[in-house]
Amino acid sequence: MSFRPVLSFLEEDKIGTIQPHNDALLITLRIGDYDVKRVMVDGGSATEVMYLDLCKGLGLKPKDLMPYNSPLMSFDRKLVILIGMITLPIQTGPKIVEVNFIVVDTYSPYTAIVGRPWLYSLGAVASSLHQKVKFSSRDQVLEIHGCQPTARQCVVAAVSHRLNAEFSASAEENL
Template sequence: MSHPLERAEGNSVSTWPDISHLSVSQPELINALRQMGQHVKWPPKMRAPHSFRNPDLWCEFHRDHGHKTEEYVREYLREFLSEKAKNLLSKETPRKYAETKPASPPRQDRVIHVISGDEMSFTAKEQEKVLAPHHDALVVSLTVANCLVRRILVDNGSSSNIIFQAAYQDLGLDESAKTGKPTPLMGFSGEVNQTAGEVVLPVYAEGINMSTKFLLVDYQSSYNMILGRQWIHDMGAVPSTLHQMVKFPTPWGIKVVRGDQENSRSCYQTTLKGKTKVL
């Protein structure tokens, strides 16, 4: 081992590298060096008898008393940072990282959701029945209050379920069915509309007949109803606009309600022509 000090113009000058900038403790540094195995040359065991060693000084290298750890950490770190050591590590590192390189992500053929122990998946094969490419909203037809209602928008961007006044009248419902006071409802573009109350209607979907609360809105729209997150969450449903379907668990397994792309596009075109407004 080379001596840690050299003489220069009569003064003692340290040749040990400065390690104060390292963000690891000495024990951590030594442990890292130990893991490098034979690449690090370890100092020989202390030869001095225990009676001649200073019990107040501890060396982590030797795991014994007699001198400070710094005396060996700096010396061997200097040797470790030499050009020879750097060249050795540069040859070893590429091979090591090549062995531990993460695998590329696999191709996704389906998306799986698990709710209450039931698995709901959307497969690439299910897209074969969809008119693609598309950016269509999910518009379905369901039985509401014993009437088949088309142009129902399934929208997880809406916090509430909404029925528009025209659809409410077409269902032949009495005004007495309405409850609640008018409440403000913020639209997509930020405008505020007052609701005309609320109503609870049965919504039937593949064997599930769920009482659903709707906000009644006297507003012209290309849709008859909007099923928002309240209905989606109560059903435990997972909608997919890409696959144009909504799936939900039932006592008889996972059921599917498919979207109607023709109605979806018709509603979109009607809105673009300005005949109706987007709530």
């Protein structure tokens, strides 16, 4: 009979976080052979997304990507330019999970987004409130801690980018 630890979040899991907050859960993951920062965990996402800058940073070439033709909408409800799809390993502690990333060419303060497929294949539970991802490995519960300061920097970067884009569009209209 095997023992499987219970994945739960307690009040003490908030220790070390700034409370109250509404920060996104940003973590560092080992994707391929690289530790990748600014990966957003989004339990509402049905797919994993990799932004083009990370794709280039990992040394991937267009020939490494498989075609992918399904539409994808961004947070601001605009269609996103899809470059392709690639399967890469994500190592989380002793577990390695193969993940299909859709590579997109659009601005994001994040390097990647992992969603339900990654969480489910890892058997993980994420809590943005507690700024943690928990999963069992053998007979123990392992944790990945989020980085609230980085999440807040990403919000500032996203707002700044949007304001700059709006200002540029407005300036072009006035020409």
